[in-house]
Amino acid sequence: MTGTNEQAARAARAVIPGGVNSPVRAFGSVGGTPLSIVSASGPTVTDVAGRDYVDLVASWGPALLGHAHPxxxxxxxxxxxxxxxxxxxxxxxxxxxxxxxxxxxxxxxxxxxxxxxxxxxxxxxxxxxxxxxxxxxxxxxxxxxxxxxxxxxxxxxxxxxxxxxxxxxxxxxxxxxxxxxxxxxxxxxxxxxxxxxxxxxxxxxxxxxxxxxxxxxxxxxxxxxxxxxxxxxxxxxxxxxxxxxxxxxxxxxxxxxxxxxxxxxxxxxxxxxxxxxxxxxxxxxxxxxxxxxxxxxxxxxxxxxxxxxxxxxxxxxxxxxxxxxxxxATPEVYARVDRASAIVADGVHDALSAEGVTHVIPRAGSLFSVAFRSGEVLDYADAKDQQSWRYPPFFHAMLDQGVSLPPSAFEAWFLTAAHDDAALDRILTALPAAARAAAAATPPAT
Ligand SMILES: Cc1ncc(COP(=O)(O)O)c(C=O)c1O
Missing domain, CATH: 3.40.640.10 (Type I PLP-dependent aspartate aminotransferase-like (Major domain))
Known part of the structure; x- marks a missing residue:
């Protein structure tokens, strides 16, 4: 299958409500055209246009071992x-x-x-x-x-x-x-x-x-x-x-x-x-x-x-x-996921800090997310009380560099045991530009 994500989204919208079978896939809060994925392997997914991305969605969690483990x-x-x-x-x-x-x-x-x-x-x-x-x-x-x-x-x-x-x-x-x-x-x-x-x-x-x-x-x-x-x-x-x-x-x-x-x-x-x-x-x-x-x-x-x-x-x-x-899913797998997760979470923190962007990285085991606020995130009121408008430019800067993040500030990032050093490097390399995009973001007009 070939084409562009735009063509795929247009065709989908004609026959599927909103073009998606689960709402968060629609990129509603980050804008732009959702990816139409045709295959996935290890830490990467490949879209209909043949472009591959290091994936931090992991099918929203299931792909602990990476995609399509042989x-x-x-x-x-x-x-x-x-x-x-x-x-x-x-x-x-x-x-x-x-x-x-x-x-x-x-x-x-x-x-x-x-x-x-x-x-x-x-x-x-x-x-x-x-x-x-x-x-x-x-x-x-x-x-x-x-x-x-x-x-x-x-x-x-x-x-x-x-x-x-x-x-x-x-x-x-x-x-x-x-x-x-x-x-x-x-x-x-x-x-x-x-x-x-x-x-x-x-x-x-x-x-x-x-x-x-x-x-x-x-x-x-x-x-x-x-x-x-x-x-x-x-x-x-x-x-x-x-x-x-x-x-x-x-x-x-x-x-x-x-x-x-x-x-x-x-x-x-x-x-x-x-x-x-x-x-x-x-x-x-x-x-x-x-x-x-x-x-x-x-x-x-x-x-x-x-x-x-x-x-x-x-x-x-x-x-x-x-x-x-x-x-x-052996102890080594969990150790690899923990390590990959810590490397990426620390990388996000370093990149945002370097640009002076206020943020916290709430963590729960190997799960983490980014909240553009200061102070702990203990409940839903805290989670909503953030500059979430900084996320879309951050997200798109990562996507442009071939890294697919969850398309919402309100979702956890998922690492897998297949995120090897090459995949982690691609993520870390992309982060400074994304942090600059987050720093340059302006709040929506009210
Ligand atoms: C904690 C939790 N419970 C239940 C569900 C629902 O699972 P499903 O999407 O398979 O219906 C989800 C899905 O994201 C979840 O994260």
């Missing part, structure tokens, strides 16, 4: 040759669940005893909420402003990701009574959680939280926040749903919980009741999951009264990609 591709090809989908159980599903359970057992404590595979993170969080409501007999849920948990009706209020990019408070088409079941609180604020439980005694089924916020830029939990939250939630007879769709198997072999539990950051010894996974779990294929203690998970049909199903759930190609990815 062993992952071979596993998918091998699975495809045996049939695309059976609508029946497969040995691979069990192997994948066993792999996840094993990874999430730290010092003998298993985070997950049962795992149900679904196709998207949205399904995983939606089902986790339904389970929590069934388990507690309560209706209300708490989510944090700026956290994104997919696009099910009840979870769109003050969500991050595309809603942050487009400055939307929520979505049209969500009935008010459904929106009213979700209480939205400021992140990293335990007092707000205590107050909400006090205001709604015995009515809150669950608190859902990103393990580390990464959808309004990076919003790391304060040290000890997740552990204290678990304590508070359990004291009130509610469940804690830890959303590891983005962080799971990306920041550590056992996700953000693993990072905290191994004492690297935060607090140890706390256990959420339900955990959701996606992205890296499917290695680039549509696969996600929810897991937890058997007592809660076994409320799912066919054992229990909570219904959940999916024609393509546990799809054999997706399972093959996921299993191959997890088996390849």
């Amino acid at each position: 062993e992952v591709v071979a596993a998918v090809q091998d699975a495809a040759a045996r049939g695309l989908s059976f609508g029946a159980s497969t040995p691979g599903e069990t192997e994948l669940a066993e792999e996840v359970v094993a990874r999430l057992t730290i010092r003998g404590t298993p985070l997950v005893e049962r795992l149900r595979l679904v196709s998207t993170g949205t399904e995983a969080t939606m089902t986790a909420i339904r389970l929590a409501r069934a388990a507690t007999g309560r209706d209300l849920i708490i989510k944090f402003a700026g956290h994104y948990h997919g696009h099910s009706d009840g979870l769109l209020a003050e969500a991050g990701s595309g809603l942050a990019t487009f400055a939307l408070p929520g979505s049209a088409g969500v009935p008010a009574p459904i929106a009213a079941q979700t209480l939205v609180l400021p992140y990293n604020d335990l007092d707000a959680v205590r107050d909400a439980f006090a205001a709604h005694p015995d009515r809150i089924a669950a608190v859902i939280t990103e393990a580390a916020g990464a959808n309004a830029g990076v919003l790391a939990p304060l040290p000890g926040f997740n552990g204290a939250l678990a304590l508070e939630v359990h004291k009130r007879g509610a469940l804690l749903i830890l959303d590891e769709v983005l962080t799971g198997f990306r920041v550590h072999a056992a996700g953000w919980w693993g990072l905290e539990s191994s004492g690297v950051t935060g607090s140890t010894g706390w256990l959420p009741d339900l955990v959701t996974f996606g992205k890296v779990l499917g290695g680039g294929m549509p696969l996600a999951a929810l897991g937890g203690r058997a007592a809660v998970m076994d409320l799912l049909a066919p054992l229990g009264p909570v219904y959940q199903a999916g024609t393509l759930s546990g799809n054999p190609l997706a399972v093959a990609a996921g299993l191959a990815t997890l088996r390849l």
Whole structure:
């Protein structure tokens, strides 16, 4: 396929709303023409015009090993040759669940005893909420402003990701009574959680939280926040749903919980009741999951009264990609991603500092983002309180030099184990000009 990105975007807009199948891809907040990608390999993506870019989007997280890792591709090809989908159980599903359970057992404590595979993170969080409501007999849920948990009706209020990019408070088409079941609180604020439980005694089924916020830029939990939250939630007879769709198997072999539990950051010894996974779990294929203690998970049909199903759930190609990815995701892979991430984050800091651009680089493990402000970024209000108009020229200066960043200031940057020194050099070389573009940016006329 050949042509230009402009031609591809025009053709797409004629038949696809906004020309995209997920809003952030539209370049809405950075302007210009979105890339139309035809192939990807290792740290690079190639557009329809044949130009390649060092990629820091990584399919929005899944490509931990880099794009099209040969062993992952071979596993998918091998699975495809045996049939695309059976609508029946497969040995691979069990192997994948066993792999996840094993990874999430730290010092003998298993985070997950049962795992149900679904196709998207949205399904995983939606089902986790339904389970929590069934388990507690309560209706209300708490989510944090700026956290994104997919696009099910009840979870769109003050969500991050595309809603942050487009400055939307929520979505049209969500009935008010459904929106009213979700209480939205400021992140990293335990007092707000205590107050909400006090205001709604015995009515809150669950608190859902990103393990580390990464959808309004990076919003790391304060040290000890997740552990204290678990304590508070359990004291009130509610469940804690830890959303590891983005962080799971990306920041550590056992996700953000693993990072905290191994004492690297935060607090140890706390256990959420339900955990959701996606992205890296499917290695680039549509696969996600929810897991937890058997007592809660076994409320799912066919054992229990909570219904959940999916024609393509546990799809054999997706399972093959996921299993191959997890088996390849060794400690060396995480060390490489950590190193690449630190080099780029430090490079961004140095380049912006050299131009005198006020900024902070919030980090959560190997995830980071850039916020054009001074002071910590603890919650969604902080994340929005920045000179985000500096990002589009910064973004485009990088793109012009062959580096593809997330097309929004409100998204994390994703490094992969395939970002070798040559790829890192290309990024570092491009940064000074991007920093100059950010320095020269002017606020939009109001
Ligand atoms: C933390 C988190 N939860 C849930 C989702 C939704 O996953 P999906 O896009 O696969 O539906 C996302 C997607 O970005 C996410 O980052």
